[in-house]
Amino acid sequence: MKSFKNNPGKLYVCATPIGNLEDITIRVIKTLRQVDLIAAEDTRRTVKLLSRYKIKKPIISYYEHNELIREEDLIKKLNDGFTIALVSDAGTPGLADPGYRLIKRCIDEGIEVEVLPGPCAAITALIASGLPTDKFLFYGFLPRKKGQLRKVLISLKDEEKTIIAYESPHRIINLLNELDEIFGERKIVLTRELTKKFEEVLRGTAKEINLKLGKGKPKGEFVLVINGCGKKKKSSILRD
Numbered sequence: 001m002k003s004f005k006n007n008p009g010k011l012y013v014c015a016t017p018i019g020n021l022e023d024i025t026i027r028v029i030k031t032l033r034q035v036d037l038i039a040a041e042d043t044r045r046t047v048k049l050l051s052r053y054k055i056k057k058p059i060i061s062y063y064e065h066n067e068l069i070r071e072e073d074l075i076k077k078l079n080d081g082f083t084i085a086l087v088s089d090a091g092t093p094g095l096a097d098p099g100y101r102l103i104k105r106c107i108d109e110g111i112e113v114e115v116l117p118g119p120c121a122a123i124t125a126l127i128a129s130g131l132p133t134d135k136f137l138f139y140g141f142l143p144r145k146k147g148q149l150r151k152v153l154i155s156l157k158d159e160e161k162t163i164i165a166y167e168s169p170h171r172i173i174n175l176l177n178e179l180d181e182i183f184g185e186r187k188i189v190l191t192r193e194l195t196k197k198f199e200e201v202l203r204g205t206a207k208e209i210n211l212k213l214g215k216g217k218p219k220g221e222f223v224l225v226i227n228g229c230g231k232k233k234k235s236s237i238l239r240d
């Protein structure tokens, strides 16, 4: 890793709202006003946020399918002395989005990175769940393919920590059915549309939550929180 260059170029990793546009820090607003440009995962969502705070800045799109090309472009600009704010479509960049790659690349290149904390869907869901927060496992997005999903869920069944996962509305019913089969009576909390008008926190077993969701296609953004399996019995060696 190179050391920091004598270069004013800097990446500001800015957490933005996960729904309610008022969930933004003063520091993030100031930074978005001061940087040379903004690298955004979802330019439409970012434009909405910027117009709410009357911020006018050039925006470059940086998302999963153009990240490799854009990464080079952004690194060049940072090396040329530009200041860039990185924002994801919602919440904290770097968590389950392409931000991670750019942050790592900057660190490897010796470009300064500063993180401005703020909203995060995973942490908001964990706190809303009321499930143990002392130890948790963040899984990100669960696999899409049925076989892989089952494999992962079976491997998570004996996890002692609270488990947090992101899921899309298209797959949530299938996931609840799999959870019902694999986790049975385990306590689960499904959060939907956090901080938004139709925010919901559904608690129960997977079967109960499925019933609460009702018929029809589920809509919105979801974070699933699963209670850990509880303390495992210590081995006889440790007990003695």
Ligand code: SAM
Pocket: 018, 019, 088, 090, 091, 092, 093, 094, 095, 096, 097, 119, 120, 121, 122, 165, 166, 167, 168, 191, 192, 193, 194, 195, 196, 221, 222, 223
């Ligand atoms: N980096 C983000 C963060 O800090 O949470 C998450 C980005 S990830 C690409 C997007 C996923 O986060 C969505 O598919 C959904 O699972 C979850 N998410 C984002 N906003 C949410 C909200 N308002 N309510 C519930 N889940 C949300």
